[in-house]
Amino acid sequence: MPSFPLLFDLGSPGPTTRDIANTVRVGGTAALTEAERRADRARYQEIVCRSALNRVKGMPFEWTLNPYRGCTHGCHYCYARRYHVQFEMNADDEFASVILVKKNFAEVLARELDRPSWGGDYVAVGTATDCYQPIEGHYKLTRRAIEALLRRRNPMGLVTKGPMVVRDTDLLVALGAITTCTVYMSVPTVDEHAWELLEPGTAHPMQRLRAVRELVDAGVNAGVLMNPIVPGFSSSRAKLERTVKAIADHGARFVGCNVMFLEDGTRAHFMRFLEREFPSWLPRYEKLYAKKYAPEEYRKQVQGMIRVLQDRYGLAAREREPHAEKNIEPEQVGFAW
Numbered sequence: 412m413p414s415f416p417l418l419f420d421l422g423s424p425g426p427t428t429r430d431i432a433n434t435v436r437v438g439g440t441a442a443l444t445e446a447e448r449r450a451d452r453a454r455y456q457e458i459v460c461r462s463a464l465n466r467v468k469g470m471p472f473e474w475t476l477n478p479y480r481g482c483t484h485g486c487h488y489c490y491a492r493r494y495h496v497q498f499e500m501n502a503d504d505e506f507a508s509v510i511l512v513k514k515n516f517a518e519v520l521a522r523e524l525d526r527p528s529w530g531g532d533y534v535a536v537g538t539a540t541d542c543y544q545p546i547e548g549h550y551k552l553t554r555r556a557i558e559a560l561l562r563r564r565n566p567m568g569l570v571t572k573g574p575m576v577v578r579d580t581d582l583l584v585a586l587g588a589i590t591t592c593t594v595y596m597s598v599p600t601v602d603e604h605a606w607e608l609l610e611p612g613t614a615h616p617m618q619r620l621r622a623v624r625e626l627v628d629a630g631v632n633a634g635v636l637m638n639p640i641v642p643g644f645s646s647s648r649a650k651l652e653r654t655v656k657a658i659a660d661h662g663a664r665f666v667g668c669n670v671m672f673l674e675d676g677t678r679a680h681f682m683r684f685l686e687r688e689f690p691s692w693l694p695r696y697e698k699l700y701a702k703k704y705a706p707e708e709y710r711k712q713v714q715g716m717i718r719v720l721q722d723r724y725g726l727a728a729r730e731r732e733p734h735a736e737k738n739i740e741p742e743q744v745g746f747a748w
């Protein structure tokens with residue numbers, strides 16, 4: 412069994428994601444004996460990464476950056492849950508309680524950005540994990556990644572549910588002055604009950620909106636993604652309207668939305684969550700999510716509702732990233748459950 416360095420041991424390079432996957436395959440996450448358990452009861456395992464920039468297909472951008480894997484926010488609908496399976500961990504509790512920390516992330520990114528072959532493309536930050544989940548306060552990997560992007564004047568957008576993003580306002584303002592720099596704050600709903608049920612580890616939605624206000628006031632191009640709208644939890648017209656109004660009241664520059672989609676590990680996790688908390692909803696969900704996406708007609712219905720609300724409250728539609736014409740995810744919105 413390989414032995415992995417302690418969290419603050421700077422002596423040896425440390426395990427890679429492959430080492431971690433191999434260890435967990437043999438001994439489960441209990442074999443990560445030197446991952447540090449912190450106050451939030453999650454365990455943080457440092458790893459070394461070989462690359463930071465990750466090329467993706469079928470998205471409205473071609474490059475992503477994710478300094479962490481797993482997310483203590485633990486949203487039950489999170490599509491990134493299924494990625495934890497790549498590391499031989501489960502998409503349930505282990506996604507939210509065993510976090511991989513790419514400790515050399517900023518250095519690797521800086522080297523990649525320096526390569527003559529790097530074309531300065533737009534990069535999307537925080538697509539597979541929240542780049543401002545609590546541990547970022549300790550490691551500052553996201554901040555250091557933005558510093559590297561700023562030094563190279565490289566365009567970027569980031570998505571988060573973490574109000575900690577305001578800590579980096581100075582960098583975001585500076586980058587936004589020279590190139591594309593957009594903050595997409597994720598606030599699927601301001602409904603407290605839905606928030607408590609679906610996003611157990613996140614900051615209160617109003618706290619996130621106050622962060623948007625702070626960023627916009629400082630000059631950052633910041634808006635809100637109501638992603639995802641979850642049928643039955645946050646999709647009623649009243650809840651959508653309260654959310655859009657709150658977003659407008661906090662000065663967001665734009666709003667976008669998606670109805671939840673479910674696939675692979677996320678689907679299994681979400682159905683288990685429903686079975687536990689709302690067993691009577693299961694048959695309806697199984698019908699609605701016979702496929703990955705809710706039916707198109709349903710999505711269009713709520714899309715229309717959101718457009719009306721956007722107009723009513725004077726909000727612009729979501730800004731599209733560069734290369735957005737390549738977006739193949741269906742635009743999804745709310746639903747009158």
Ligand code: SF4
Nearest residue numbers: 482484485486489541
């Ligand atoms: S904050 Fe984002 S990455 Fe984290 S669990 Fe929620 S949806 Fe997933």
